[in-house]
Amino acid sequence: MAETAAPHSQHRDSSSTTSAALIELEGLTKRYGALVAVDNVSMRIAEGEVRAVIGPNGAGKTTLFHLITGVVPPTSGRVQFAGEDITGLPTHVTCQRGLSRTFQLTSLFPEMSARENARLAAQARHSRRWQPFGGAQMFAEAQRAGDVALEQLSLTHVAGRPAGLLSHGDQRLLEVAMAMAQSPKVMLLDEPTQGLSVEETAKAVETLAHFLDTSRITVMLVEHDMEVVFRLAHKITVLHRGAVIADGTPVDVKASARVQEAYLGGIE
Ligand SMILES: Nc1ncnc2c1ncn2[C@@H]1O[C@H](COP(=O)(O)OP(=O)(O)OP(=O)(O)O)[C@@H](O)[C@H]1O
């Protein structure tokens, strides 16, 4: 594995295990018939932490995000967020509580401008409370939240362009901006560099690293690219066939024989 730049975590004090967990999963399990997609997963994520969740295809990473954000209910186990039990609450409620996510496959409105996409994302968080498009003030607030998020992801210069015409890297960053426009407490990013070339990935990762450093937002990140993981994550949880097989700092996880085996196919 190639050496990577020092993770930006070195500049942040978020490694404390004494701080209260913002997200706490207890024995989270999801079965689809005989298949255990997520198998008795427990983890604690501290406020300000960037946690990568890695593992081979089909390991259960996206399903884990689905369970946390309420896309699907767990078969058993609990999700605690900011000290409250949110297990099985639907997505619009988890979003209102402060969990925002991006999806593995793109979810932009390609013909709308980047700015409109960000504003609509901001409105979506409050759609049950706000009248859609109701009130100039609410519209302006959503616009402002969207514009701030675009600025945070270094997208202001392309804000007026149709989202579908942005570079692939900027499209992925726009999805992060859309999650951020919802003023979340936690962001769950599912493979933010998927589909990008090596050059696009490098550029997007530098923007993300800067954004994470300045925003200090708590993040769960699913990512296949280990360079990206080591650049961005403070801690890493490794899933294999739904279960946690390793958990720790990037250095610990890199050194884990079990992780090497899982990635090299030894456990198959
Ligand atoms: N709705 C569903 N019904 C049945 N099986 C499912 C469903 N969703 C996911 N699975 C299965 O659960 C397992 C975990 O899938 P999941 O999408 O969470 O993996 P992943 O780690 O995100 O994989 P990838 O790296 O390919 O994105 C897989 O075997 C998948 O086929």
Ligand SMILES: [Mg+2]
């Ligand atoms: Mg997935």
